[in-house]
Structure formats: C-alpha cells, structure tokens
Amino acid sequence: MNKSRRTASTSPAQRITAAIIEKLEQGTKPWVKPWRGVPVSRPLRSCGTPYRGMNTFWLWMVADGCGYASPYWMTYRQCQVLGGQVRKGEKSTVAIFYKSYTKEVENAEGEADTENRRVLKAYAVFNADQCDG
Numbered sequence: 001m002n003k004s005r006r007t008a009s010t011s012p013a014q015r016i017t018a019a020i021i022e023k024l025e026q027g028t029k030p031w032v033k034p035w036r037g038v039p040v041s042r043p044l045r046s047c048g049t050p051y052r053g054m055n056t057f058w059l060w061m062v063a064d065g066c067g068y069a070s071p072y073w074m075t076y077r078q079c080q081v082l083g084g085q086v087r088k089g090e091k092s093t094v095a096i097f098y099k100s101y102t103k104e105v106e107n108a109e110g111e112a113d114t115e116n117r118r119v120l121k122a123y124a125v126f127n128a129d130q131c132d133g
Contacts, residue, residue: 012094012122016058030061046074046082055095062093063127070128079126084133092124
C-alpha cells in the first residue's frame, strides 16, 4: 500500500479507485484473500460496530497492505477519548459515510413536497495498531 502524501485535490473515490487499480496491475485481486485459517473480523469502529459496504473491503485492503492485525479503526479524536494516542508520523486512511433520505420542504406555491437528499462524508481514520494506549 502506498503511504505517500495525499493532495487535497484527490477525492476519496479517486484514492480508493487508484489503490484498487494499483493492486490489479500488480496481479493481485484485492477482494480475494488467502485466509489460511486465520480468524477474520470485519473492520470495526472504535465502539465495536462493524463497517459496512465499501468501507469493509477498503479497510481490509489497507490493513492487509500495511500489516495491521487489529480490526479496530478510529478517528484521531476517538483515539484520544479512549485514552490512546496516534503515534507520531502515522498516516490515516479514509472511511466513507453515505446516507440518503427524504425531507419535507415547501415548494414555490407554499405546498408541502418531499425532496431526496444525500450525504457523503469522508473521515480520516487510524487502525488501532497505529495507536499507543
């Protein structure tokens, strides 16, 4: 896994796509893992809730590439709240939050109407193996 500095102009989707393409060009299918009887856990938030969707695949791929054994991932602040500290020089990876919902709004005539909305956020997360305490 390439741990180089990221530019602000690169979106999380572009970073994830580039990493997947890099693995494919190396001849590795990142979604196929030779588990060899090792216990497997989905990536977990600091509270123990499993990640879902693309985050599961992405964080597995990052953990494998960087050699992390812990399934736990957290933000810098979550690490501090739990009494830990991210080691100096450690690089974060991205986790994605996506949600779609409908909201009632008033239209131009003042009548109630529903509007579809989406939220997409990216968070910088660290693996527990990158933290002390």
